[in-house]
Amino acid sequence: MTNSLDKGSPFQTISCRIVWSSKWYSVRQDTIILPDGQEGVYNVVQHPGAVWIIPVTSSGQIVLLYHYRYTVDDWCWEIPAGGLKPGLSLEETAVEELREEIGGTAQSIDYFGRFYTANGICNEVAHIYIAKGVSLGQTDHEPAEVMEIHTKPITEVLRMAHDNEISDGPTALALLLCESLLVNLIP
């Protein structure tokens, strides 16, 4: 992301090595020169980036997942989301996640914007899409994906986001950033 105040990097990277990796993400350990001239180590969780899609039906409902997350041992209200897949564009990934997670097809799918989920440790970028005219169909969940599909009115979902009832940070932020667009979709 560019900014008028952008000053470039104050660090110099000397070397990089992967210290752990999985199918989904890895940990990179860099040796760097700090601004004070000292050598240091910086660890980066390397993630391919991910899309979050707000699915809005023709009748003005938002499709929410009630998703069990093993990482936090908790059930979370979320919109469909997933990591970027090799060979697929951002938009193709969004279309695919919509299909897999809610069996969804959309009349239109529009890019909204992006943010970092956890820039202190990880390079993941969250890309936000709004899908309109969504119809639900047959899902295609993997065994480790445990979730229920709910539809709720836009006003109710925005209330949940404002009242901090949506514990998945990227979902809550996507909804609040898109609030004025979503309000326009209320029938």
Add this chain to the structure above:
Amino acid sequence: MTNSLDKGSPFQTISCRIVWSSKWYSVRQDTIILPDGQEGVYNVVQHPGAVWIIPVTSSGQIVLLYHYRYTVDDWCWEIPAGGLKPGLSLEETAVEELREEIGGTAQSIDYFGRFYTANGICNEVAHIYIAKGVSLGQTDHEPAEVMEIHTKPITEVLRMAHDNEISDGPTALALLLCESLLVNLIP
């Protein structure tokens, strides 16, 4: 976080081992039994949790950091934040981060709420505080912490959040969740 729909865990954990660790976070690899009875592997980035503090001065300005993040090679607008430290409570960590990052002391510091930053891969919980009556003083940055301190009117910071100019997701979400409280602090 509890929810009336809470159903407990659909997975059974068989074993856990740490496959990589650093001073700040680690990666745990669990062998689990999936709901379909198959054995599977789930990786969890283990993080101690972190606090994000919205610092509001007596004159109705928010203190923002313009922070270089090596993970994403980018300068980001952020509020003060930091991981939980051993032996410190959440509130003590918030007070300490305020002091270290902006040399800040506050007349009051109130807990607002929490959310997950990246529950697909990591167990990090972001805890949000609002600090009122903040005065700036001598900072205490480590060599790898490269940031500038800016103060901006509450209305301008909320505009930046709404316009997606704040690329640090947890900062943007903290600001939007606290919008009505912050508006009440405008002189």
